Amino acid sequence: MDLGGRHRGALALALVVFLAVRGQAEVSLHTIWLQVGGLQVPFSLRADGLQAVMAVVVAAVAFLVHLFSVGYMHGDRDVVVYFAELSLFTGAMLLLVLADNFFLLYVAWELVGASSYLLISYYYERPAAASAGKKAFLTTRIGDVGLLVGLFAIVWQTGSLEYRAAFATVESPGFSGAWATVIPLLIFAGAVGKSAQFPLHVWLPDAMEGPTPVSALIHAATMVAAGVYLVARTFPIFAAAPAALDVVAYLGAFTALMAATIAVTQRDIKRVLAYSTISQLGFMMAALGAGAPAVGIFHLFTHAWFKALLFLAAGSVIHATGRQLVEELGGLARRMPVTAWAFVAGALALGGVPPFAGFWSKEEILARLADTHPVLLVALLLASFLTALYIFRLVFLVFFGPEPEGAAKMAAAGHGTGGEPVRESGLVMTIPLGLLALGAVVAGFFGAGFLGQPLQGFLKLGETGETTQGAPLWLTVLAIAVALGGVALAWGLFGRRAPGADADAVLRARAPGTYRVVAEGYRLDAFYHAVLIGPYLVVSRFFARALDEAGIDWVPNALARLAPWLGGRFRRLQTGEVRDYLTAMIVGAVLVAAFVLGAR
């Protein structure tokens, strides 16, 4: 049983690098990989502050997920494939964060997308899983095209693929005009795809078809964070175009609010967490758009810990009970105490309740927005309220309250996965949960205002505008109030209910039509299908049937029909009659002789 050996190694290396960089050093590697025309394509890696931190996060979460998967995926038919794909993903992600030039970044970006597709469609025999993988890949592809065009533009404008060269050009006085804004927007397009921001967020909820540890790794902590990392890494390019930054901020805040509203209505645990991720990524984008990339990365840092924790805890539940719908669960705190309390820790962090991690990073974001975009501050406060609401809805519905009808009987009769009674998961799964819970508590202190923001200082990312030191008191109080208010409302709506009652009935009764629309993600999928996919399929079918099958295929098919026909005709030459053959020989000989002699 491989207890995450490779990932242990990766984590160890990442920590070593991190410690080395702590000492203000920068570790880097640089060689020329290709030379095409006048363009040099380098293979270069770097671990400065930002990249070292990302590497540690990726390696740590990957290691814990790997460990957890040993228990979760035990006995699965294609386990070997699973771990291979998991390792592929981890390697690609590490390459992405350690790359020092755009080319390598893009290569890793694509690799990450490809391995994400593989992992989402892991249960490939299920049609839903297969199409979820396709949807994820195609949707992020749209963003990737933007990123690629952006890279072309960068090479065109700067003549180099290195980060440094691009930053230098952008910061030089002569650089302005359309390109200055277009390039960051193109890069942002890639981020919108990978980080599931509106309007390219539709793939993430469906991606929950994959195994839960995959969701924890990819769709909580790492791949979706790649977009945020990308914007942070290329921040100088954004900083030169205030218009682009505004786009990022507004889009991020909008996404955060929108996704939070949807999360309240979802019945599947994993979908709640998926929309939660979309929402939290929106928070990060808002911070970046407000000109404080360090704050955004800080939130990425804390979010990685508690979101991975939440997903893995959900995985523990799913593994033990075989179910993931809220109406089929309840009162699990009794049977799975470790999982339950780990989940609660994650919920407190996500909800922004001090002293848990999420509070600190969220506070920083809100503080920044108070200075730059007060409108967005309101939006994000609302989103924070909803965040606390939906996550504690899950807590109360899944872990507390009465068990579903007949649950006791079923549990005793062994209706968990594998026919075992519902009980706490094994050590291999609970240890990662514990470690992540620890992270969810402690991670916030790395960048907390009152401790002098050591993490942000370490990142050395710079900011636009003035630097804020910590949040004003009124904002802190407001943030805490919002968080606790959300918890309280959740308790009021979902805390006490009768067994078998529909907990969402209260909300649904208020505005049945609206509730339905929200629950369906504002019908965005249907809209895309009708406007984009439907017509595309029509055109596609036309090309396939009329042009391809009838038209182009006709030629080889006709040839194929010609051959037997011709053969049939020629077959009649083979009479088997000796005299016919003799005649033919003589005729042939005469012709040859005539030809030879006539040529003279």
Added chain:
Amino acid sequence: MGGGQAVLFVVMGVAAAVSALYAVLTRQLLRSIMALGAFLTAVAVEFYVLSADFVSLVQIFVYVGGVVVLMLFALMLSASGERHPMAGADRAGLGAVLAYLVGGVLAVTALRADLPEPGAFPEQTVSYLGRALLAEQLFAFELMGVILLAALVTALVVVRKERQ
């Protein structure tokens, strides 16, 4: 060519043509082979008239004496003389056309060609031929030996009865 030779040539020529035609047309196999024998003899005389005396002799020894006898044996062993099927009347038309077309072309070419005066063969044909076979045409001679050997072996092998 002297007068006597010319007469002999014409007579033998007609004989050859007639017997060839008979051989090709007759229904009875035995008569066909006999006609072939006559044809071969006439051709041998033609060779003599052309001053190729050794060739003439070889023709008689090998062809008339060998091949014809061979065919008679084959005829005897295959007993195909009795119910001898009709010659392929279905092809007669086409065959005639083709054959005489070719023949006609050859004849016409011969008639219209600008041929040199015929020379004379050396006196001692045998010794000269012998020397030629072993000197200039050695390769062909040896090859022919191989062919003869191959034919011999082939005939023996082919005719052997199959083992059960």
Added chain:
Amino acid sequence: MTPVLVLSAVLFATGMFGVLTRRNAITLLVSVEIMMNAGNLNLVAFSRLYQPELMTGQVFAIMGIGIAASEAAVGLALILTIYRRYGSTDVDRVRLLRE
């Protein structure tokens, strides 16, 4: 020499007619022999016309006779074998190569 050439042309045509027409295997062989003899006549005739001192035509005529003889031998052997197999020497009966 021209009459010789004409004669050989006629004989050749006769032989060819026989090859194309006859059904019996042995008669077929007879026709072939006729054609070959016509060829030999041509060889000797031309040998008189061009460099007769070399007698190349005669040499080849002799070769031709020898080869024709061996070919007749092999052919007859084959005919006999076929007769044993099919009970007939009718060339139209042997249709193994059909289609």
